[in-house]
Amino acid sequence: MYARVLGDMRRAKKRGDLADRARPEVIREDGVVREVRVPALVEPPASGTPADIPFTNAAEDPAAVVLRRKTGGRWTPVTAAAFAREVTGVAKGLIASGLEPGGRVAVMARTCYEWAVLDFAIWAAGGQTVPVYATSSSEQVEWILHDSGARTIVVETAEHAANVPGGLDVRVWQIDEDALGQLTALGKDVPDAEVDARRTALTLETIATLVYTSGTTGRPKGCVLTHGNLHAECANLVELLKPTFEEVTGQTASTLLFLPLAHILGRTLQMACLSARIEIGHCPSIKPDDLRPELAAFRPTFLVGVPYLFEKIHDTGRATAERMGRGSSFERADRIAVRYGEAALAKYLGTGPGPGFGLSAARLLYDLLVYRRIRKALGGRMSYAISGGSPLDRRLNLFFYACGIVIYEGYGLTETTAAATLIPPLTPRPGTVGQPIPGMAVRIGEDGEVLIKGGTVFGSYWNNPAATKEVLDDEAWFATGDIGALDADGYLTITGRKKDIIITNGGKNVSPAVLEDRLRSRPPIGQCMVVGDGQAFIGALVTLDPEAMDHWLSVRKRPRDTPISELRHDKDLIADVQRAVDYANEAVSRAESIRKFTIIDGDFTEENGLLTPSLKVKRKAVAETYAKDIEELYGG
Numbered sequence: 343m344y345a346r347v348l349g350d351m352r353r354a355k356k357r358g359d360l361a362d363r364a365r366p367e368v369i370r371e372d373g374v375v376r377e378v379r380v381p382a383l384v385e386p387p388a389s390g391t392p393a394d395i396p397f398t399n400a401a402e403d404p405a406a407v408v409l410r411r412k413t414g415g416r417w418t419p420v421t422a423a424a425f426a427r428e429v430t431g432v433a434k435g436l437i438a439s440g441l442e443p444g445g446r447v448a449v450m451a452r453t454c455y456e457w458a459v460l461d462f463a464i465w466a467a468g469g470q471t472v473p474v475y476a477t478s479s480s481e482q483v484e485w486i487l488h489d490s491g492a493r494t495i496v497v498e499t500a501e502h503a504a505n506v507p508g509g510l511d512v513r514v515w516q517i518d519e520d521a522l523g524q525l526t527a528l529g530k531d532v533p534d535a536e537v538d539a540r541r542t543a544l545t546l547e548t549i550a551t552l553v554y555t556s557g558t559t560g561r562p563k564g565c566v567l568t569h570g571n572l573h574a575e576c577a578n579l580v581e582l583l584k585p586t587f588e589e590v591t592g593q594t595a596s597t598l599l600f601l602p603l604a605h606i607l608g609r610t611l612q613m614a615c616l617s618a619r620i621e622i623g624h625c626p627s628i629k630p631d632d633l634r635p636e637l638a639a640f641r642p643t644f645l646v647g648v649p650y651l652f653e654k655i656h657d658t659g660r661a662t663a664e665r666m667g668r669g670s671s672f673e674r675a676d677r678i679a680v681r682y683g684e685a686a687l688a689k690y691l692g693t694g695p696g697p698g699f700g701l702s703a704a705r706l707l708y709d710l711l712v713y714r715r716i717r718k719a720l721g722g723r724m725s726y727a728i729s730g731g732s733p734l735d736r737r738l739n740l741f742f743y744a745c746g747i748v749i750y751e752g753y754g755l756t757e758t759t760a761a762a763t764l765i766p767p768l769t770p771r772p773g774t775v776g777q778p779i780p781g782m783a784v785r786i787g788e789d790g791e792v793l794i795k796g797g798t799v800f801g802s803y804w805n806n807p808a809a810t811k812e813v814l815d816d817e818a819w820f821a822t823g824d825i826g827a828l829d830a831d832g833y834l835t836i837t838g839r840k841k842d843i844i845i846t847n848g849g850k851n852v853s854p855a856v857l858e859d860r861l862r863s864r865p866p867i868g869q870c871m872v873v874g875d876g877q878a879f880i881g882a883l884v885t886l887d888p889e890a891m892d893h894w895l896s897v898r899k900r901p902r903d904t905p906i907s908e909l910r911h912d913k914d915l916i917a918d919v920q921r922a923v924d925y926a927n928e929a930v931s932r933a934e935s936i937r938k939f940t941i942i943d944g945d946f947t948e949e950n951g952l953l954t955p956s957l958k959v960k961r962k963a964v965a966e967t968y969a970k971d972i973e974e975l976y977g978g
Contacts, residue, residue: 364582364766364780366832375786378832382781382797384577391544391569392576393465395617400426408616410623410640411455417623417640425459428522432463433540434532435525439494439513443468443540446490446552448512449603450474450483450505451498452626456517457603458612460496463525465569468540471551472564473604475955477948480505485561487512489805490552496521546570552804553606555756564804565756567606574797575759576614578780583767584618593723596621598642600628605956607730610760611646630654630889634719641721648731649859650957652738652749654889657865659716661893668711669897675708676741683740687770705744713745720747728752730761731956733836733855735863739772751775753836757813757820758782759798763834774833784834785819791840792826793819825853842961844875852880852934857926858959861936864922866890866915869946869953871964872936873972879937881975883968884919885945894918910941940975942968 369377390398399408404423411420441447447464449471451457464471472490474483476498484507487495496515497503503514515521550569554562588595597615599622601608615622625636628651645651663672681697682705688694697705705713717724727742730752739749750765753775763784765776778784782796799820802810813821825843826836838853845851854872861870861882868887874880886906894915895902909915919939927935946952952964965972 366777368832375828377785378828379783380778380780383581386546392572392613393541393544396426396429396462406619407621408619428459429462429466430537431526432459432522433466433537434529436467437532438529441467441469446470446472446492448472448474448492448495450502452476453600453603453624455624456522466537466541470549475604477955486554553756563806563809565800566802566804567759567800571759571798574781575610576617580614580618582780593643596642597644598623598625598640600625602955606756607760637721641723643723644726646728649734653863655719675712678704678708679741679744680737683743716745733859735860736773738863757800758794762794771833774835777832790825792822792824795819846874847876847878850933856929860926860929861922864925866894867922871959877976882936882939884939884941906943938975940971942971
């Protein structure tokens with residue numbers, strides 16, 4: 343499978359018609375690459391908006407299967423015509439319930455089919471969607487409803503409904519009590535023409551959604567995204583990726599969507615797939631134990647995920663091998679994969695001769711023993727994936743590359759309507775987050791900050807002109823707050839967050855991101871946070887991954903309920919954590935390396951307020967929660 347995919351990629355690249363469609367313009371200043379621009383592949387339409395997607399699909403190919411819905415334990419097809427009918431019915435219900443053009447409707451639910459229907463129904467009724475994370479607290483829900491002015495909220499469960507403060511003038515609908523059926527029944531007397539009139543009145547300048555940043559500090563800010571922002575993102579990504587991937591793999595594309603739809607990446611992925619008539623299914627959980635059986639049943643051809651997913655799949659493969667008494671075999675397979683991936687990638691890019699006979703033979707052997715199991719864990723049909731949210735460890739990327747799955751990294755924020763950059767589909771370069779997507783430009787500021795400009799960049803924060811002015815200049819460049827660099831070919835590498843930079847008492851500036859990403863990629867590490875601001879050296883708080891620790895204790899025939907208070911002093915465990923720390927330190931200078939670490943009890947999660955819903959560490963909250971551990975780390 344790997345050889346076929348790589349060979350097809352090479353043949354497609356040689357044809358040039360796909361590889362050259364989005365050629366970047368690299369701009370140098372004083373000999374240094376400071377800016378890169380990529381022309382749009384799709385121009386804004388003269389009329390219409392992304393709200394038209396279900397209706398365009400139904401008109402052009404009513405029998406096309408655009409989604410698969412989990413019913414009765416099975417994935418059942420949903421045609422374009424059926425989806426458009428359901429969207430229309432719910433839109434009519436929203437109109438009957440009092441939704442006016444420009445009115446806002448909040449949706450608080452996990453990733454599910456109903457979310458897709460509601461999003462398009464709100465737009466078809468002329469409204470604006472306000473997503474709310476399913477894990478949000480009552481205080482967060484109250485703030486978003488109050489700030490956005492939403493007068494309707496659709497929740498998934500009674501537990502979610504309980505988080506809607508009773509003092510607000512808000513109507514609540516509940517999905518698991520047949521909210522969609524109730525809305526459809528309510529709107530039965532509203533003529534279809536009213537929905538058509540409201541939908542066709544929308545323009546690319548119309549606000550489509552207020553997406554509240556999950557925020558690592560302070561109250562969330564509502565990003566105002568228009569239908570034009572959504573079109574610029576989705577249409578250009580589809581035009582860039584779909585022809586390439588379908589020609590490379592020869593497969594009909596399909597994907598299982600498990601990212602939160604309250605996050606803009608999940609939403610834009612859903613819109614892009616529906617506009618391209620790529621079959622999608624929904625899974626409400628990113629937890630590996632929940633996701634694995636759904637992947638096996640749905641069998642997607644590609645996935646869009648976060649590094650956490652790929653780290654856990656790799657760790658599960660290691661744990662499975664160790665339970666079978668083949669731990670050392672997996673370690674060799676891991677090393678062979680990285681070497682093979684490096685050599686094969688070099689040949690593909692024209693910078694090396696490629697894998698030799700011995701390395702190729704070793705890869706074939708470990709494909710039988712290890713790599714095919716990795717592919718099977720992802721459904722057995724995957725050829726490629728897209729990873730975003732944070733950098734993916736290069737070695738991990740190369741491991742999957744040798745397994746026959748090419749992972750393309752991307753980078754973006756809520757303010758850029760998800761992806762602003764992406765690895766071009768025919769020129770993979772692990773370790774970077776790619777070039778600007780078509781229609782976008784990236785510039786590196788004087789202080790190293792990444793600046794972004796183009797059709798996907800938002801126009802303002804809702805009710806917050808002061809915050810808007812801080813990040814958008816007069817030329818519409820958006821200041822991301824991230825630090826990065828562009829190489830000679832216009833590929834962007836992200837090295838950290840400006841506000842997260844640690845300055846030791848010796849004046850050394852340290853970006854914690856590279857250390858944390860590498861540290862987190864090695865078992866038995868769960869979450870971690872690098873510390874050391876104002877201190878003599880860099881340290882780290884480390885949590886232990888529960889699944890990895892269950893396995894660690896099992897192979898050592900230790901009780902699984904052994905407390906952390908005992909384990910944190912275990913010499914074998916400390917040695918394993920130290921190996922992970924050593925791996926992280928390989929990426930930095932000695933002055934930036936982690937000198938000491940402490941294993942802490944508990945974990946960083948959404949539930950305890952130490953992680954955002956997009957799995958970013960809330961550094962201030964962690965520092966406050968574990969202030970005593972940090973003090974002890976530095977001898978306090």
